Amino acid sequence: MSKNGMAYDAIVCGGGPAGSTAAAVLSDFGRRVVLLEKEAFPRYHIGESLMPYCYFPLKRIGVIEKMKASHFPKKYSVQFVSTNGKVSQPFYFFHHLDHEAAVTWQVLRSEFDQLLLENAAAKGAEVRQGVAVKALIKDGQGRVVGVEAEAKGSKFELRAPVTIDATGRDALSVARHDWRVRDAYLNKIAIWTYYKGAKRDPGLDEGATTVAYVPEKGWFWYIPLPNDVVSVGIVAEREYLYRDTRDPAEIFQREIKENAWIADHLSTGQVCDSFRTTGEYSYRSKHCAADGLVLVGDAFAFLDPVFSSGVFLALRSGELAAEAVDAALRDGDVSAARFKDYGAKVCQGIEAMRKLVYAFYDHNFHFRDLIIKHPAMKGDLTDCLIGDLFRDFDPLFKAVAGFAKLPDPVKHGAPVGCDTP
């Protein structure tokens, strides 16, 4: 029993990268944590390409050596392929970042997420798999004081002063409070599958992420994974992809022909998995926190994955939330307002990425033109692409605004009862 008379200091709902990181960091602080994960790991998940700055939270929670020893392909770069199949100069992270973080990975999420979950358990978090959180328990003042959960058909309650919602795109708290605000402009869907035996580029480029444009409409990702498998998917507007059929395999085969590089690279391979789709794209919750509740990772916000920012934002928000929760517990005040700085920081990072995503979808914007006109902006641009996101990017986006229409910052995302993030 901890000081507060409850068995736990914090309940973490969801054992993806955000939840496992939050649980690991809180355990390092000596907090008693229970993590509830509805699936039995290893389980499938999309989101395989990491950003260089994932290194820092991964280092902090102590898994970098395991990542280095893993069979995950090393990712040195990202490259863009134009609609006519022409490849850009690869964008090598080590040209900008003189640190071992410049080499990142393409991960099998089943293995990566299991590694992070086991790491949280090894640090002392009580990890319970096959336990689905069904509801948040609130006291008479509306403060979250625990959760109702279900395992193998039995329901039970757990209580703690703080609950961290890391339930990913299921977004438990967002769904229960009707807090989801969609980003209408980024209203895309994705269709993806896996190929075995598809072509890989030689040398350093073998593990590169390739983003290949589909004329006027969207883009393919091409992510080399272990065991000669490649993850390949298309992201575009629903009306465009579903214009003559809703069969994902047919749509996929139709779109492959729209980019010569993709068609060529897949020509030697065979589909080796099912086709998967996801809709309901980018969103952000109205609030990042309430009394006794903090939202992390996709449970707070999801952004179009073109720049592979999702896992990084999950790891980093998990880490930042854990720090804020530890400080709040220390002061005996876990009210929503305690998480204002947390929300402001996470939103700052998301905003930088969101502007870049808007620019990507603007046909008047090309990285090359930006850098030719504003060579001094290359560093800032690279910082965004590697994940060094939590700072002021005004000069960069003033320059980008000369080419692309950029969005106003989203005003929601602050804790309940606080103003703009």
Ligand SMILES: Cc1cc2nc3c(=O)[nH]c(=O)nc-3n(C[C@H](O)[C@H](O)[C@H](O)COP(=O)(O)OP(=O)(O)OC[C@H]3O[C@@H](n4cnc5c(N)ncnc54)[C@H](O)[C@@H]3O)c2cc1C
């Ligand atoms: C098509 C697509 C492509 C993507 N590509 C990339 C990419 O290349 N690179 C990248 O960085 N990101 C990518 N992402 C984003 C990435 O997948 C997510 O940002 C990342 O997984 C978020 O981590 P998380 O821990 O917040 O959530 P998740 O990884 O989704 O983990 C949430 C966990 O919570 C569990 N859970 C859910 N509900 C409950 C409940 N009620 N009770 C208990 N447990 C629950 C789930 O089972 C899951 O294990 C992509 C996303 C999509 C949709």
